[in-house]
Amino acid sequence: MRILLLTQWFDPEPTFKGLLFAQKLQELGHEVEVVTGFPNYPEGKIYAGYRQSWCHRESIGGVRIARVPLYASHDSSALKRLLNYFSFALSSSLYGIFMARKADIIYVYHPPMTVGVAGALIGWFRRTPFVYDIQDLWPDTLKATGMIGNPRILSVAGAVCNWIYRRASHIVVLSPGFRSLLAERGVPEKKMSLIYNWCDETGLQAPVGGVADLSFMNGRFNVVFAGNMGKAQALEAVIAAAQLVAAEESRVQFVLVGGGVEVENLKALCARYNLPNLRFVPRMPMNEVGEVLARADALLVHLKDDPLFSITIPSKTQAYLAVGRPIIMAVRGDAADLLREAEAGVVAIPEDPESIAQGVLQLARLPLPERETMGQKAAQFYKNKLSLSVGVAAFIKVFEHVLFSKKNAGK
Numbered sequence: 001m002r003i004l005l006l007t008q009w010f011d012p013e014p015t016f017k018g019l020l021f022a023q024k025l026q027e028l029g030h031e032v033e034v035v036t037g038f039p040n041y042p043e044g045k046i047y048a049g050y051r052q053s054w055c056h057r058e059s060i061g062g063v064r065i066a067r068v069p070l071y072a073s074h075d076s077s078a079l080k081r082l083l084n085y086f087s088f089a090l091s092s093s094l095y096g097i098f099m100a101r102k103a104d105i106i107y108v109y110h111p112p113m114t115v116g117v118a119g120a121l122i123g124w125f126r127r128t129p130f131v132y133d134i135q136d137l138w139p140d141t142l143k144a145t146g147m148i149g150n151p152r153i154l155s156v157a158g159a160v161c162n163w164i165y166r167r168a169s170h171i172v173v174l175s176p177g178f179r180s181l182l183a184e185r186g187v188p189e190k191k192m193s194l195i196y197n198w199c200d201e202t203g204l205q206a207p208v209g210g211v212a213d214l215s216f217m218n219g220r221f222n223v224v225f226a227g228n229m230g231k232a233q234a235l236e237a238v239i240a241a242a243q244l245v246a247a248e249e250s251r252v253q254f255v256l257v258g259g260g261v262e263v264e265n266l267k268a269l270c271a272r273y274n275l276p277n278l279r280f281v282p283r284m285p286m287n288e289v290g291e292v293l294a295r296a297d298a299l300l301v302h303l304k305d306d307p308l309f310s311i312t313i314p315s316k317t318q319a320y321l322a323v324g325r326p327i328i329m330a331v332r333g334d335a336a337d338l339l340r341e342a343e344a345g346v347v348a349i350p351e352d353p354e355s356i357a358q359g360v361l362q363l364a365r366l367p368l369p370e371r372e373t374m375g376q377k378a379a380q381f382y383k384n385k386l387s388l389s390v391g392v393a394a395f396i397k398v399f400e401h402v403l404f405s406k407k408n409a410g411k
Contacts, residue, residue: 001399002031004100004128006119007109008070008088010036011060012047014286016199016315017109017133022063024392032063033101037070037088042228042259042283044074044084055095068095075261089114096122105399106130108168113138113157116164129169129402131395134178135197135315140308141232162186169402172395175334177311193398198388199319203286204293212288216279217295220253221364223328224296226289227316229260234304237330239269239278240353245360246277252364254300257292259283293323297371298345298363302330305350313338318386324379326371328359344378 003025011019022032038056039047046052056067068091073080096106096118108119108130116132123130139157162185165171171192173179179192229235235256242254254277256266263280270278281292293299299320303309310333317335320327327345329336336347346362349355363371384390 001105001403002101002103003033003399004096004103004106004122005032005034005109006036006092006096006106006115006122006130007034008037008085008092008112008115009041009109010034010039010065013039013041016197016318017135019061019063020198020200020202020388021392021395023061024388025396026062028392028396030396033103034063034065035092035095035100036065036067037092038067038072040070040072040074042074044072044080046072054091055099066095066100068092085112085114089118093118093121097125100126102126103128104403105169107395107399108132110134111136111138111141113161113164116168117160120164120167123167123169129406130167131170131172131398131402132164132168133172133195134182135174137178137181137308137311143308169406170398172398175311175313177334181311193394195391195394195398196386197313197315197318198386198391199315199322199382200286201322201388204290204319204323212281212284212291214292214295217253217255217292219251221249221251221297222253222255222295223298223300223360224255224257224292225300225302226257226293226319227314229256229258229262229266231262232304232309233260233262233302234351235262235266235302236269237351237353238300238302238356239266239273239275241356241360242275242278243273244353244357246275248357249361249364250277252277252360254278255281255292255296257281257284257289290323293319293325296323296325298326298328298360299323300328300330300356300360301335302356303350305332305352309350310334318382321378321382321386324375326363326366326374327378328356328363330356330359342378342381344374344381 009015025032038050038052052069058065070088071083073084106119106123106128110116119130138161139154165187172195174197179194245252301314313335329339330348330350339345346359348359
């Protein structure tokens with residue numbers, strides 16, 4: 001198959017449906033062209049080594065990539081974020097309609113919703129079916145994160161989403177809750193497939209050793225949170241939990257790794273509480289993140305306590321399972337159910353410092369063999385149900401089904 005992979009974010013930006021996905025498809029004999037933007041996530045600044053132009057072509061790991069311009073921004077301004085989204089939708093639509101190689105199928109990665117608009121337009125002009133991979137539910141996410149609160153704008157976003165759903169040949173969702181909610185909104189069950197996300201297995205499982213100075217982790221029970229620190233993560237509750245834990249177990253240390261719009265606010269809050277058991281580590285390459293995760297004693301997932309997040313599975317969940325460490329899952333719903341199925345950790349109540357603290361203390365006080373068993377179960381569950389090989393095989397089945405249906409419809 002000739003596959004056009006349309007995504008606003010792609011390597012070297014942190015993404016798990018990027019280079020690994022494209023390379024695996026090519027490894028299995030398929031031809032892939034990627035259309036993406038100039039790398040700027042999550043800081044909203046164009047990466048060193050890149051300069052925006054109408055179309056920058058490059059090859060990474062043997063994958064052909066076309067980068068088109070966008071308004072680089074990822075701060076808390078709703079207007080700037082929307083400019084970021086719509087500018088990429090416009091430039092990628094123009095490239096996809098007039099310059100992209102003819103594809104058999106288009107794979108569209110959402111978020112943002114505007115990429116779905118571009119995929120639908122390209123598909124219509126080029127008479128090519130597209131598969132829509134939904135990672136965030138819009139307009140629900142816009143409302144839950146506080147990015148947009150205007151009911152009229154949210155209503156328009158919902159109408160556009162429904163239009164995209166009708167135009168898509170098939171829809172892929174990341175959790176059972178997503179599938180159920182879309183079915184309630186009128187998307188036919190037969191048009192949807194559940195395919196769990198995977199993680200950057202190569203980067204996470206190949207620590208480089210010694211690149212980052214991690215001596216501060218020596219002799220401590222380290223609880224690691226790695227990833228974006230934005231409003232959706234609501235990490236103020238984690239800082240409050242760290243304060244509670246400090247009073248009971250001085251050997252426990254919270255390590256927050258990554259960047260995001262809330263980092264400086266969180267640092268200021270930490271300084272106000274004068275917490276000796278919390279460390280911030282700047283965003284780092286995936287192989288160095290893998291080294292931090294491998295040295296952790298427990299890994300923390302936390303999201304805002306919002307109904308939307310009860311039907312999502314944060315992408316860090318797969319990475320945490322893959323490295324084989326016990327997990328504290330402070331997220332309701334599907335993510336908590338997945339952890340219980342894996343028997344790989346403890347579940348806590350999101351935005352509840354006491355519940356989070358108790359989860360941390362429960363793991364810290366478990367005998368080492370019991371924690372090691374949890375970690376082994378985590379890694380095995382990932383390999384059997386969530387790995388790259390399992391996920392890509394499922395996507396290929398979806399692509400083949402779409403093409404088979406198109407062929408039969410033309411008879």
